[in-house]
Amino acid sequence: MSRATLKDVAAHAGVSYQTVSNVLNDHRSVRPTTRERxxxxxxxxxxxxxxxxxALREARVTTLCCVFYGYHAEDIHDPYHNLIQSAFILEAYTHGYSMTTAFLDSKSPESLESFRQAFMQGRFGGVIVVITGDTLAAKQVQMFKEWGLPCVLFDNEPSSLGVSAVTADYTQGIFELVNHHVSKGRNRITLLIPKDDLASSAITRHNAYIKAVQSHNLPHHIVFGEWSFESGENAFYEVWNTEHRPDALLCANDRMAAGAILAARKLGVRVPEEIAISGFDDFEFARYTAPSLTTIRVPYDEMARQALRTLLGNLEDSHAPTQTTFLPVSLVVRESS
Amino acid sequence: MSRATLKDVAAHAGVSYQTVSNVLNDHRSVRPTTRERxxxxxxxxxxxxxxxxxALREARVTTLCCVFYGYHAEDIHDPYHNLIQSAFILEAYTHGYSMTTAFLDSKSPESLESFRQAFMQGRFGGVIVVITGDTLAAKQVQMFKEWGLPCVLFDNEPSSLGVSAVTADYTQGIFELVNHHVSKGRNRITLLIPKDDLASSAITRHNAYIKAVQSHNLPHHIVFGEWSFESGENAFYEVWNTEHRPDALLCANDRMAAGAILAARKLGVRVPEEIAISGFDDFEFARYTAPSLTTIRVPYDEMARQALRTLLGNLEDSHAPTQTTFLPVSLVVRESS
DNA sequence: CGAAGAGATTTGAACGTTCAACTATGTGTA
DNA sequence: TACACATAGTTGAACGTTCAAATCTCTTCG
Structure with a gap:
């Protein structure tokens, strides 16, 4: 019933347990016939x-942890987390690692403490940190470094944190999107983006937007939301009834764009005739909306795989240089523009 | 730098390492002053x-695994998995356990083999199995039992598998839904449900539907889909142009219902005036659709917590009786009915 | 044919914990 | 005072693995 151990195998093969270990790790040379046996x-x-x-003997854990920051119950429905988490798990598997998940809230010291405890107990040997809209979280990442916890930042530029990061080329995406709208004759392009909780990926999109419209000598106009469907809906009502009424609404994620499309329909505003609406992410539901959503496809799955490989690199060689990887994004044109 | 061990603590407190162990597990009696020190x-x-x-000494692992069956890349966007997985993780944490995840495909022997390997290596000590639309998976659950892997079935009735399960009272939900439609004067109620890949939860909904309409002396009519948004859209086109044109479409999940609502709008069919549409799940996007979706709220998070507690119970006492728990669901009435 | 040296294999110790058995100390009873 | 006896604390072994050093077994060559 109980599982076989090295010694069981050794006894069965008529060798010592160390020989079995040698075969497994091909550490010392073993005679072919013995190896076969x-x-x-x-x-x-x-x-x-x-x-x-x-793990005990090698003082090396083959479990990693995916840390989601700023994760509230309502965010749970977000395909974003689901998608990248699955990618982490699958990639970890192929390298012989297990993957755990932790939810942290920078405002909750207990969540940090229980996380630290898990690390100190040796439950995982490295983390990938996913920070969405939690500006305080960056400070805690600094703390991870002090703990000696190998760490890679996902979908976030590390600024001066001194940790490796994997993100996408959001500047490129925003430029492609703005160029697309301009090529369709739009010249009043408004950005919808969260105001508070600016994760660095949002800051990047914000800055890129301003540069992009300026490159076409167009004015910039920004309206603020908070990533959610409802916030997209409300933002549309707000922006439609101002002197700045846009002919293209560039939403910083797909959910807000879906909300904006619904709001347009409720107001009887025709999309894309009267206003173009675009998203950012290319999640599944971007095809569900009516009209379907023009958006930027972000290769979250590929980014996740890359982040995991970077983390494994840091684990093998703890003095590996920190590196930031940018993956390319691509424009997906659908009916809404 | 390296972490403190029992012996370090013992030396610091001026006692033997066993005394420290006794304090931690309050195994043998320790004098209060010593304990304090x-x-x-x-x-x-x-x-x-x-x-x-x-783990090595106690031969007991404090990591559990959440097994998703029938999980294809396209399913990844499903809030269902995301929601229950987070619930598992959080509940496991509160009991001092870690949570891993595995994706299995009953048609892929390699996926099963690498899963078995992880179990044999002692990476986890118990699993919660989530089977959605993979009829072969049930056979593999039987296998888990043979391996000696403690196992709880989620959102699935175990029939004769002899394992514990946690699910919801879908029969109740379907009855409430049908009663609701009837109370609004509907009498041509059609069910939209997947045909192949019938997980037991779908079979339950199917049978409940027939009983429910029969209890009102109404005819039953069923159209088949496959859980997805697109399939809901196509099913609506199909059902609208038959002699069986319904005045209420009861979709077996929210995604298909969202597709049906879109299809209705594309055809210019007014919802709920000409036809009522209802879903099943109550995911976030049920509020996004236009009109918003009447549905059955399934307490997936509470079910997940319950499943985890059941699993822990089985771990503590391996001869605990198998039990099936049904949680109540509730009707959420919105605009679409 | 004996010694050197490479190759193959074994033995002993350690990782950090828990369990079992043992020793030392104090406390009440005959 | 001596004894039993509970209480407090210790030491030794084990869990299954890897690393380091030691031993054994061949070749090969002077």
Whole structure:
């Protein structure tokens, strides 16, 4: 019933347990015939090396942790987290690692404490940090470094934190989007973006927008929301009834864009005839909206895989240089523009 | 730099390492003054018991695994998985357990093999299995039992598998929904539900629908889809142009209902005047649709917590009786009906 | 044919914890 | 005073693995 150990395999193959270990890690040379015999025994006894013992002896954990910051119950429906998390898990698997998840809130000291405890207990050996809209979180990342917890930032530029990061080329995406709207004859392009809680990825989009419209000698106009569907809906009502009524609304994510499209329909405003609306993410529901949503496809899955590989690199060589990777994004034109 | 161990604490407090262990597990009696001294030392040295060593000695893993079955890349956007997974993680945390995730496909032997390997390596000590639309998966659950892997089924009735399960009272939900439609004067109520890949939760909804309409002496009519938004859209086109044109379309999940609502709008069919449309789940986007969606709220988060507690119960006492828990659901009436 | 040296294999110790058995100390009872 | 006995604390072994050093077994060559 209980699982086979090194010694069981050794006894079965008629060698010492160290020889079995040598075969497994091909550490010291083993005679081919012996190796074959040991491998046979491993198969027959269905032996699998005990991870706990390995971790104890090697002082190396093969579990990683994905940290979601600024994660409230309402955010739970967001495909964003789901998508990247699955990508982490699958990529970790292929490298022989397990993946755990933690939800942190920079305003809750207890959540940080229980996280630290888990780390100190050796439950995971490295983290990928996903910060969405939690500006205080960056300080805690600094703390991770002090703890000696290897760390890679996801979808965030590390500024001066001194940690590696993987993100996408949002500047490129915004430029493509603005160019697209301009090419369709739009010249009153408004940006809808969250005001508070500006994660660095949002700051990047904000700055890129201003540069992009300026490059076409167009005025910039910004209206503020907060990432949610409802906020997109409200922002549309607000922006439609001002002197700045735009002919293109560039929403900083797909959810707000979906809200704006609904608001337009409720007001009887025709999209894209009277106003073009675009999103940012290219989640599944961008195809559901009526009209379907023009947006920027962000390769979150590829970014996640890259982040995981970067983290593994840091684990192997703790003095690896910190690096920031930018992945390209692409414009997806649909009916809404 | 390296972490404090039992011996470090013992040396600091001037006792033997076993005494420290006794304090931590209050196993043998320790004099209050000594206990206090040890606790002080633990604090000062920032000691945290090493999980790997604990797991090795106790042959007990404090990591659980959440298994998603029938999980294809396209399903990744589904709030369903996201929601329950977060609930698992949070509940596990409060009990001192970590949570991993695995994606299995009953048609892929490799995925099963690498999963088994992870289990044999002692990466997790129990699983919660989430099967959506993978009829072969049930056989693999049987296999888990043979491996000695404690297991709880989520959102699925175990039929004769002999494992515990947590699900919701879908029969109640369907009855409430049908009664609601009837109370609004509807008498041609059609069900939209997947045909193949019938997870037991879908079978339950299917049977409940037939009983419910029969209880009102109404005819039953069923049209088949496959859980997705697109399938809901197509099903609406199909059902609208038949002799069986319904005045209420009861969709087996929210996504199909959202698709149906879009299709109705595209055809210029007024909802709910000409036809009522209802969903099942009550995910966030049920509020996004135009009109907003009448649906059944399924307490997935509470179900997840319950499933995790059931699993922990099985772990503590491996001879605990298998039990199936049904949680109540509730009708949420919105504009679409 | 004996010694050197490489190759193959074994033994001992350690990782940090818990369990079992053992020793030392104090407390009440005959 | 001597004894039993609970209480407090200690030491030794084990969990399953890897690393370091030690031993054994061949070749190969002077």
């Amino acid at each position: 040991v491998i046979q025994s491993i198969r027959m006894l269905d032996y699998h090396p005990n991870q706990a013992a390995k | 040890v606790i002080q030392s633990i604090r000062m040295l920032d000691y945290h018991p090493n999980q790997a060593a604990k």
